[in-house]
Amino acid sequence: MNMTILGIETSCDETAASVVEDGRKILSHVLATSAGMHAKTGGIIPEVAAREQVKAIIPVIEEALREGCRWKVGSGSPPIDAIAVTVGGPGLIGPLLVGVETAKTLAFVWGKSIVPVTHMLAHVYANWLGDNPLPKFPAIVLTVSGGHSDLILMENHGKFRWLGGTRDDTSGEAFDKIARYLGLGFPGGPQIQKLASLGNPNKIPLPQPMIDSQNFDFSFSGLKTAVVRETQKAPANKADVAASFQKALCEVLVNKTVRAAREFKVKSILLAGGVAANEELRKLLKEKSPVDTFIPPVNLCTDNGAFIASYAYFNYKPYPWQKITAEPDIYQAIKKYAKDQVRFHKT
Numbered sequence: 288m289n290m291t292i293l294g295i296e297t298s299c300d301e302t303a304a305s306v307v308e309d310g311r312k313i314l315s316h317v318l319a320t321s322a323g324m325h326a327k328t329g330g331i332i333p334e335v336a337a338r339e340q341v342k343a344i345i346p347v348i349e350e351a352l353r354e355g356c357r358w359k360v361g362s363g364s365p366p367i368d369a370i371a372v373t374v375g376g377p378g379l380i381g382p383l384l385v386g387v388e389t390a391k392t393l394a395f396v397w398g399k400s401i402v403p404v405t406h407m408l409a410h411v412y413a414n415w416l417g418d419n420p421l422p423k424f425p426a427i428v429l430t431v432s433g434g435h436s437d438l439i440l441m442e443n444h445g446k447f448r449w450l451g452g453t454r455d456d457t458s459g460e461a462f463d464k465i466a467r468y469l470g471l472g473f474p475g476g477p478q479i480q481k482l483a484s485l486g487n488p489n490k491i492p493l494p495q496p497m498i499d500s501q502n503f504d505f506s507f508s509g510l511k512t513a514v515v516r517e518t519q520k521a522p523a524n525k526a527d528v529a530a531s532f533q534k535a536l537c538e539v540l541v542n543k544t545v546r547a548a549r550e551f552k553v554k555s556i557l558l559a560g561g562v563a564a565n566e567e568l569r570k571l572l573k574e575k576s577p578v579d580t581f582i583p584p585v586n587l588c589t590d591n592g593a594f595i596a597s598y599a600y601f602n603y604k605p606y607p608w609q610k611i612t613a614e615p616d617i618y619q620a621i622k623k624y625a626k627d628q629v630r631f632h633k634t
């Protein structure tokens with residue numbers, strides 16, 4: 288099937304749009320972010336993020352279409368086959384509404400099909416972008432980001448078995464919280480990574496929550512408590528704290544991913560989500576993985592429109608625009624838009 292899709296992503300603080308051909312070839316990749324504003328407040332204020340989305344959405348889409356298919360404002364409907372938009376799962380309601388309502392309006396005015404996209408499932412498709420070798424099924428996917436930390440068995444396109452996820456903080460939240468505690472900027476992941484490269488990862492004794500538990504769930508809120516406890520006991524070098532924390536967290540993620548890969552006898556392991564940008568995690572997973580490992584380039588790990596378009600190509604299910612609503616909650620999003628694609632599995 289030959290198809291060009293415009294992907295729109297506004298679930299958090301990025302306003303992103305991309306035109307992607309046949310699910311893999313990125314024709315444009317445009318992104319505006321309000322992260323700088325949230326850095327000043329030490330975290331995302333949803334109302335502020337939503338207002339910035341409103342300002343950025345039309346210029347971002349216009350640029351994506353101009354670059355991706357030489358479209359000009361005023362020249363009528365652009366030469367794309369469909370529009371894909373993040374409807375949630377997860378996301379912040381204000382920012383989501385901006386992308387969803389814009390996409391619906393454009394689909395209506397231009398007479399295009401529209402595909403609602405569940406954000407967490409779309410992250411996985413960063414692994415299909417570009418002309419690298421394709422992952423083989425079945426695959427274990429570790430999705431780690433600000434809004435999600437999950438282990439998924441992917442049996443095929445549109446066939447996801449959710450094995451487990453975090454019981455409290457996500458891995459991205461853990462990075463962000465420790466960064467705030469250490470007085471570093473927001474988002475915390477890149478800051479911790481930078482500082483950790485100067486520290487000793489074996490200096491501070493930290494727990495590795497649930498590393499040996501038989502299920503595929505994670506728990507990261509205790510790590511922050513442990514960091515606070517250890518640093519209050521004795522003054523510690525911040526770089527050593529960052530390095531020790533990063534190592535403890537990455538080892539838990541990799542350990543469980545490898546165990547899932549063995550248990551389900553998969554052919555590939557895929558990494559996805561903003562935290563997949565982390566160098567230590569990428570290195571450790573490659574070292575320990577018993578099968579072919581796929582890790583997207585850093586700029587495709589964090590939120591963007593390209594993986595939204597790619598997901599829609601490989602899971603093409605258009606909806607009448609009138610029936611599309613933003614669904615911030617992941618379970619609601621799956622129930623409404625991806626019920627036939629996701630099975631929940633408990634060991």
Ligand code: KG4
Pocket residue numbers: 299431432433434435458459460462463474475476477480560561562563564565566588589590
């Ligand atoms: O996927 P993403 O862009 O947005 C969500 O869907 O949540 O992920 C954002 C998260 C933030 O928590 C950020 O601190 C983390 O990804 N992150 C990193 C790195 N780059 C971004 N965490 C660790 N190391 C990094 N290099």
Ligand code: ZN
Pocket residue numbers: 406410432433434560561589590
């Ligand atoms: Zn995301």
